[in-house]
Amino acid sequence: MELTLELAEKTLAAQPFSVLLGTRLIAFGAGGATLELDIRPDLQQQNGYLHGGVLGYAADNAITFAAGTALGPEVLTGGFTISYLxxxxxxxxxxxxxxxxxxxxxxxxxxxxxxxxxxxxxxLCAIAQGTVIALRR
Incomplete structure (x- = not known):
């Protein structure tokens, strides 16, 4: 089964945490995916910067959606690293x-x-690299 833009948008909408953050899929296909979310005060840490956990979430989810363009819709993150710049x-x-x-x-x-x-x-505030695994049922 191919992961289409329509299915990708439905998948994002089915993720309660992504809905809580207000994440949007703004580009998808041809080996790539781009997500956006508004930076709000409730997502910041004590110094007024966006919390690193939000950056990690965004990297993880964008990487997984990008991988879905190559592997199909049933994928899971195998691991990722992030460097905060x-x-x-x-x-x-x-x-x-x-x-x-x-x-x-x-x-x-x-x-x-x-x-x-x-x-x-x-x-540019961070870069990440990740591995995504296709589920075969």
């Missing part, structure tokens, strides 16, 4: 992931996490 500040978090390599049962993806400010300027 600078504090995340702005109005929107954007997680853009792409497939680097895909086999029959596993894909490796990278993800760039950037913030967008009020003027539309983007700032």
């Amino acid at each position: 600078r504090p995340a500040q702005g109005t929107v978090l954007r997680a853009a992931a792409s497939v680097v390599h895909a086999g029959k049962r596993q894909a490796t993806c990278t993800c760039e996490l950037s913030t967008v400010d009020e003027d539309g300027a983007t700032t």
Whole structure:
């Protein structure tokens, strides 16, 4: 079964945590996926920066959606790493992931996490790499 944009949007809408955060799928297909969410005060840590856990969530989910373009809709994260480059500040978090390599049962993806400010300027704040595994039932 192929993972279409329509199915990907339904999958995102079926994730209660993604709904809680207000995550949007803004690009999908051809080995890539981009998610966005608004940066809100309740998602920040004590210094006013977006919490690292939110960045980790966004990387994990974007990587998994990107891998789904190569492996199909039934996938799970096998693992991922994230490097925080600078504090995340702005109005929107954007997680853009792409497939680097895909086999029959596993894909490796990278993800760039950037913030967008009020003027539309983007700032790279973290990078991630992950492995996604296809479920075969």
